[in-house]
Amino acid sequence: MGENEDDKHVLDHGLGSTIRKGKTFETIDPRTEEVLARVAEGDKEDVDLAVKAARHAFDNGPWPRLPGVERRRILLKFADLIDENVEELAAIDTLDAGNLYAFAKGQYIHGAASAIRFYAGAADKIHGETLKMARELQGYTLIEPVGVAGLITPWNFPSTMFALKVGPALAAGCTVVVKPAEQTPLSALYFAHLAKKAGVPDGVINVVTGYGATAGAAISSHMDIDMISFTGSTVTGHRIMQAAATSNLKSVCLELGGKSPFIIFKDVDLEKIVPLALLGCLYNQGQICVAGSRVFVQEEIYDEFLVKLEEQLKKWVVGDPFDSNVHQGPQVDKKQYDKVLSYIELGKKQGATLFSGGKAFSDRKGYYIEPTIFTDVKDDMAIATDEIFGPVMSVMKFKTVEEVIKRANCTKYGLAAGVMTNDLNIANTVSRSIKAGTIWINCYFAFDDDLPVGGYKMSGFGKDMGMDALQKYLKTKSVATPIYNSPWL
Incomplete structure (x- = not known):
């Protein structure tokens, strides 16, 4: 054209x-x-x-x-x-x-x-x-x-x-x-x-x-x-x-909009779940309304999760979207690019720990941003409450089922949630308790023509x-x- x-x-x-x-x-x-x-x-x-x-x-x-x-x-x-x-x-x-x-x-x-x-x-x-x-x-x-x-x-x-x-x-x-x-x-x-x-x-x-x-x-x-x-x-x-x-x-x-929780319980196989968690947040450069950008990890496996997450990040390739080896392309435009970078800076300013990434690629043209992971994130920080629509993940630790349900629901949004567990009772309890329109258990982005998708709350x-x-x-x-x-x- x-x-x-x-x-x-x-x-x-x-x-x-x-x-x-x-x-x-x-x-x-x-x-x-x-x-x-x-x-x-x-x-x-x-x-x-x-x-x-x-x-x-x-x-x-x-x-x-x-x-x-x-x-x-x-x-x-x-x-x-x-x-x-x-x-x-x-x-x-x-x-x-x-x-x-x-x-x-x-x-x-x-x-x-x-x-x-x-x-x-x-x-x-x-x-x-x-x-x-x-x-x-x-x-x-x-x-x-x-x-x-x-x-x-x-x-x-x-x-x-x-x-x-x-x-x-x-x-x-x-x-x-x-x-x-x-x-x-x-x-x-x-x-x-x-x-x-x-x-x-x-x-x-x-x-x-x-x-x-x-x-x-x-x-x-x-x-x-x-x-x-x-x-x-x-x-x-x-x-x-x-x-x-x-x-x-x-x-x-x-x-x-959405600010979906991705909840990982201690009984899972992290070899399978960590790549899914990374994809759940970074898919399409994080530009997806159901992105699992709030990752809650049960405290018994929290440290191991971060080790394996770092291993996966080393394999994550950012570059030209026409390259079949690339996992993440550019943000859609300059406005979105600037918005994502401003939230990264806000996350640092409000006291979250930058685990990886955190900046743009200055050596190339295009709206490319490093996959960015924050730890030590509090529920009331902007990076945990606002829909960023970019490759920014907040990783948070939890102890009990009751705690994570309360924290997962502590958002104005209610679009989707991921529940990772091999315990059927936990899966049923959490999926019935989360106030969101779509719940994925041990999977994410499990879309199908026959599956209705829509939100609760805002x-x-x-x-x-x-x-x-x-x-x-x-x-x-x-x-x-x-x-x-x-x-x-």
């Missing part, structure tokens, strides 16, 4: 409208800090055009009225096209987001296709119920698409999040306006192109690239958008809820993934008629 006329288009494949003011913004390659492309900068007027296209397609177009089996056929074709273009999409997300190319090609893009197929399979299985009424009435429910959905996606996994929101929305029969993160806009445009090739009708998918404060805000407050699904920061989630409440009371689904509400995600794009209509010769006639 170079600087050509196509860059001025909002790819709404409904109206084919251009960005009205012709403005563009730069998307930066985080490996080199150089401009990767110039992308159309949509604003409120452009969102209005996209919403009009989506509304027209929903109210008058074929998509909501197609038999579910036909929507399934088109979505399956869309998934096939994603798989056929895996190398291009993986390269785009590596260049735009800093995702490791080996992971993007081997997991994320195929995972996006898998998610589309999962919801394609549900498209012809959406139905209501016949009700046995207590009075002389015949009752039934109709399950209908909610309407026009506004989908605002984050920058850490651009392809994955596009599929996890667009897949169930389209399967339900909705039309959508998608606002990808301004840091990573490119793959959303490519997905919209593939959807059109697959046969998704004009106006069903509308992509508006631009900034959250303008395009995102316009979507959140738009009177003709029926629901919002947002993944991102808790601060932005608050703003979206306020905008939805003060406009048309649209329904909102929020998947927000990590938001509603689910992505699983059949739960489909429900937020549907609404129930109740229908009642009197039975013949009933007193209602």
Whole structure:
């Protein structure tokens, strides 16, 4: 996507409208800090055009009225096209987001296709119920698409999040306006192109690239958008809820920040658990909302854990995400890079002990930061309370099950938790006691298309993934008629 006329288009494949003011913004390659492309900068007027296209397609177009089996056929074709273009999409997300190319090609893009197929399979299985009424009435429910959905996606996994929101929305029969993160806009445009090739009708998918404060805000407050699904920061989630409440009371689904505990009990095999703990915090440069960045280690194995952690860190490679030997690439942009470094300095200032890392790579271009481990961390330190979204781990010692449950829950977030133990009673007790939407026992990042993911507390509400995600794009209509010769006639 170079600087050509196509860059001025909002790819709404409904109206084919251009960005009205012709403005563009730069998307930066985080490996080199150089401009990767110039992308159309949509604003409120452009969102209005996209919403009009989506509304027209929903109210008058074929998509909501197609038999579910036909929507399934088109979505399956869309998934096939994603798989056929895996190398291009993986390269785009590596260049735009800093995702490791080996992971993007081997997991994320195929995972996006898998998610589309999962919801394609549900498209012809959406139905209501016949009700046995207590009075002389015949009752039934109709399950209908909610309407026009506004989908605002984050920058850490651009392809994955596009599929996890667009897949169930389209399967339900909705039309959508998608606002990808301004840091990573490119793959959303490519997905919209593939959807059109697959046969998704004009106006069903509308992509508006631009900034959250303008395009995102316009979507959140738009009177003709029926629901919002947002993944991102808790601060932005608050703003979206306020905008939805003060406009048309649209329904909102929020998947927000996290500060997940990774709890290691004394009975585990540290040879297996230490690499998992490291991955649980540093995966995708720590830029994942469920990162297990608060690592609680039972005191009997605490010292041994640190020894083995140091051994694993020696094998951890930071570098170009196109290199298959690399474990950690760059942070997504300069803003995130500076934020992570500021938290590292704050951790030192507040008295935590720097166990390893702690600085940027000054000998290369790009937003690269050393994997950073702190010990002697207190629960009220900023590095233990705030979502850093970077390669920073806090290691803390605990004594008892009761203590670690209390400390794990001592957070405003509630997205996920990891529980590492071979004791079934401990696993059951802790998993039932942790206030979080997803608990992983003796595993981490155990995602699956069938497993709902979402938060408690200030990590938001509603689910992505699983059949739960489909429900937020549907609404129930109740229908009642009197039975013949009933007193209602």
